[in-house]
Amino acid sequence: MAEVKVLIEGYAREKEGYYEASSSAVLIKDSDKKIIVDPGCNEELLLSALKKEGLTPNDIDMIFLTHYHPDHIINIRLFPGKDILDGDIIYRGDKEFEFKGKIPGTEIELIETPGHAYEQVTPLIKTDHGIIAIAEDLWWWEDGKQKTDKEGLLSLEDPFVKDKDALRKSRELILAKADYIIPGHGKMFKVEK
Numbered sequence: 420m421a422e423v424k425v426l427i428e429g430y431a432r433e434k435e436g437y438y439e440a441s442s443s444a445v446l447i448k449d450s451d452k453k454i455i456v457d458p459g460c461n462e463e464l465l466l467s468a469l470k471k472e473g474l475t476p477n478d479i480d481m482i483f484l485t486h487y488h489p490d491h492i493i494n495i496r497l498f499p500g501k502d503i504l505d506g507d508i509i510y511r512g513d514k515e516f517e518f519k520g521k522i523p524g525t526e527i528e529l530i531e532t533p534g535h536a537y538e539q540v541t542p543l544i545k546t547d548h549g550i551i552a553i554a555e556d557l558w559w560w561e562d563g564k565q566k567t568d569k570e571g572l573l574s575l576e577d578p579f580v581k582d583k584d585a586l587r588k589s590r591e592l593i594l595a596k597a598d599y600i601i602p603g604h605g606k607m608f609k610v611e612k
């Protein structure tokens with residue numbers, strides 16, 4: 420069974436004159452592969468969380484990006500030379516290799532979940548505790564504002580939404596499939612069935 424560990428719990432807060440945010444960064448261990456989903460943009464938090472796991476960036480096999488927003492991506496610079504994946508392409512330097520359905524070499528299923536961003540994909544991971552969806556910005560909250568009742572989850576406003584109907588459908592799909600959800604900015608929560 421795969422293991423999932425939240426390395427950075429995503430946050431988002433208004434400061435004086437600027438905004439402070441990093442995405443959730445998640446480590447998956449599956450089939451002897453170590454994968455980071457959305458490494459975020461806080462270098463210090465990511466490196467210290469890896470260290471606690473007894474890992475350095477060099478131990479990571481690949482970085483998976485759910486979508487292309489910089490607060491989810493900037494830390495890829497800590498992993499030079501590593502494979503970068505989106506929903507259907509492995510980027511290895513200037514080489515691109517297509518794939519479909521699962522992260523290659525793993526049992527991690529990828530679900531297309533457009534809405535917040537057109538390209539967004541959600542990894543589903545089977546673990547001993549149930550199915551975990553790394554849904555990232557299908558749901559995100561500013562610090563202290565997280566609400567996880569079902570209606571609240573479906574109606575949550577997203578100021579950056581690209582396609583409202585698609586976002587709702589993607590949310591319904593992931594709520595139906597997942598036992599636990601890791602949001603882009605906020606705490607992992609259990610899905611009420």
Ligand SMILES: [Zn+2]
Pocket residue numbers: 486488535536556603
């Ligand atoms: Zn985003």
